[in-house]
Amino acid sequence: MDDSSASYIHTVHHLIEECLVFNMSKEECMEALSKHANIKPVITSTVWKELEKENREFFEAYTKNRAERGSGMATREKIQNMLSSSTTIRDCKD
Amino acid sequence: MLAVSAAPLTNNNKDERQGEMVESFTMDVDAQEFPDFSDANHLLDSIDLDDLFMGIDDGDMLPDLEMDPEILGDFSLSGGEESEVINTSVLSVDRVDEEDNNNNTLKKEAEEADKISGSGSGSGSGSGSGLGSSSSSKGEEIVSKREDQPGLKTLRGKDHGDKPRKSSAQTKSNNNQSKKKMKVDWTPELHRRFVQAVEQLGVDKAVPSRILELMGIDCLTRHNIASHLQKYRSHRKHLLAREAEAASWSQRRQMYGGAAAAGGRGGKRDMNTWIAPTIGFPPITPVHHHHHHHPSFRPLHVWGHPSMDQSLMHMWPKHVPHSLSPPPPLTPPSWAQPRPTPPPPDPSYWHPHQRVPNGLTPGTPCFPQPLPAATRFPARVPVPGIPQHHAMYKVDPGIGVPTRQPGPNPPIDFHPSKESVDAAIGDVLSKPWLPLPLGLKPPSTESVMVELQRQGVPKIPPTCA
Numbered sequence: 001m002d003d004s005s006a007s008y009i010h011t012v013h014h015l016i017e018e019c020l021v022f023n024m025s026k027e028e029c030m031e032a033l034s035k036h037a038n039i040k041p042v043i044t045s046t047v048w049k050e051l052e053k054e055n056r057e058f059f060e061a062y063t064k065n066r067a068e069r070g071s072g073m074a075t076r077e078k079i080q081n082m083l084s085s086s087t088t089i090r091d092c093k094d
Numbered sequence: 095m096l097a098v099s100a101a102p103l104t105n106n107n108k109d110e111r112q113g114e115m116v117e118s119f120t121m122d123v124d125a126q127e128f129p130d131f132s133d134a135n136h137l138l139d140s141i142d143l144d145d146l147f148m149g150i151d152d153g154d155m156l157p158d159l160e161m162d163p164e165i166l167g168d169f170s171l172s173g174g175e176e177s178e179v180i181n182t183s184v185l186s187v188d189r190v191d192e193e194d195n196n197n198n199t200l201k202k203e204a205e206e207a208d209k210i211s212g213s214g215s216g217s218g219s220g221s222g223s224g225l226g227s228s229s230s231s232k233g234e235e236i237v238s239k240r241e242d243q244p245g246l247k248t249l250r251g252k253d254h255g256d257k258p259r260k261s262s263a264q265t266k267s268n269n270n271q272s273k274k275k276m277k278v279d280w281t282p283e284l285h286r287r288f289v290q291a292v293e294q295l296g297v298d299k300a301v302p303s304r305i306l307e308l309m310g311i312d313c314l315t316r317h318n319i320a321s322h323l324q325k326y327r328s329h330r331k332h333l334l335a336r337e338a339e340a341a342s343w344s345q346r347r348q349m350y351g352g353a354a355a356a357g358g359r360g361g362k363r364d365m366n367t368w369i370a371p372t373i374g375f376p377p378i379t380p381v382h383h384h385h386h387h388h389p390s391f392r393p394l395h396v397w398g399h400p401s402m403d404q405s406l407m408h409m410w411p412k413h414v415p416h417s418l419s420p421p422p423p424l425t426p427p428s429w430a431q432p433r434p435t436p437p438p439p440d441p442s443y444w445h446p447h448q449r450v451p452n453g454l455t456p457g458t459p460c461f462p463q464p465l466p467a468a469t470r471f472p473a474r475v476p477v478p479g480i481p482q483h484h485a486m487y488k489v490d491p492g493i494g495v496p497t498r499q500p501g502p503n504p505p506i507d508f509h510p511s512k513e514s515v516d517a518a519i520g521d522v523l524s525k526p527w528l529p530l531p532l533g534l535k536p537p538s539t540e541s542v543m544v545e546l547q548r549q550g551v552p553k554i555p556p557t558c559a
Contacts, residue, residue: 006539007283008555011522017532018518036519040556046545050537058534082346 012039012047023066278318282526284311288322297327333529 015037019029026048030041052059068078280288291308292300302320309319522528546554 003283005543005554007281007286007526009539009542010282010286010536011526013534013536014522014526014528014530015519017530017534018522019515020534021531022515022518024515032515032519036516037523040551042549042551043546043554043556046549046551047537047542050542050545051534054535054537058532 009047012043013051015039016044016048016051020062023069025066278314278322280322280527285527287311288319288326292323292326297330 012033015033016029019032024032026045029048030044033039033044034041278284287309288305291305294308295301295304300323302316302323305319305323306314306316543554546552
């Protein structure tokens, strides 16, 4: 039935978004959904890929961020940048 | 949801049953919607139901639910929009009392109804002619003199008779004719279609009748849509505000930690309603708006005061090391708690400011539970606004923090714990109506199905996982 497929896909989409919020990778997501929601990894991966196609920019940034996150250097840099840019706030506060 | 209940509608056939029910109906009719549109005749009749019922003995009982689908089907065919319009208007007239929300719309419709009934007798009869030859005359009679009960009675007798419908409670009929409030089950799928239709039309310009058309679902009446729309709009406003606030927070968080950035808006999954798809990703892209968050979060503050934020920001770096010492109980236990409750696990974490957001929260309808972002991350501290963020940058004792380099950067490792993931997943499965946390553009069903078939999965949901 078309309807149930559509809503199934919607559910998988929703679940994937939740995983994204947790900053998980596609593989991690496939595993989590399979384990906790009984969703076949192939389905998760297909929906993920389709989502990626529809939201390319987001996924590019997401992947990039994940990669950077792995490296402490990038994080430290970010923090330093943030600290220096936060002076604006500080000023306002003052 | 297809009930044939037609209680509201159906009275037509029940000549037999009328009798006793009549009186009660009459009373009810007044307050209720009428519509029995099984016949074109009734179309117009319904306008006058109150009067009609009083004098008429037909007394159809509502409980009688039979016939209607075909008759109604017929009716709608021949009646076309006009009948529907009239019906709707008529209904709305009655419903004014019942639904305050829709008052304005309904009043307008009521006016329209009057006009229509006045002018529409001709057209009504015209449209109804397919159904009943006598409808035109009847219609006119009815329309012109509302008190013309005897006349109606006759008419009624002829046809199946309209009967007072009392039933709104029992109605589950799904006739497309507008009836009383039918209990509509807003499944996620249905809601999704609704949202799609609304977005297509533009939220502000979305009119229930057009939405209904776009959705193309027979089971819904314009009224169902209208009230759903109203709720949707009001929720949306709240959610938008919260989203915006969340966006600013997540941007900040991103700056600090970079980790969950892409996940971005992190925790606003507590938005309970429909907004996610619209609010979603585009407005909030923390990734893209690195530098824009300053202007954006200031005005968005729903929780705290700007000053508080700033001081918090100030504090963050200082607090980071401090935060390393938080007791472990923070994580799993807090996660385990139901999201809506904001147990403040670590008072020691929080600077005094933390109280403020909580204090503000009750005042803002937007934050029913001070839980939003925190739930998303392992470091969860279920406190709204700033404190949460604060928490996020703290190390989650549960995760591999120690390995992070010491120093100014807070060791943010957002690897979700199994429990949190499980909880999140469970939430989605049990509450499908929850909005999508990111609101990404969904893939098209066909392309997913095609791809799945290519991969050897013929249908979903699969019978075996």
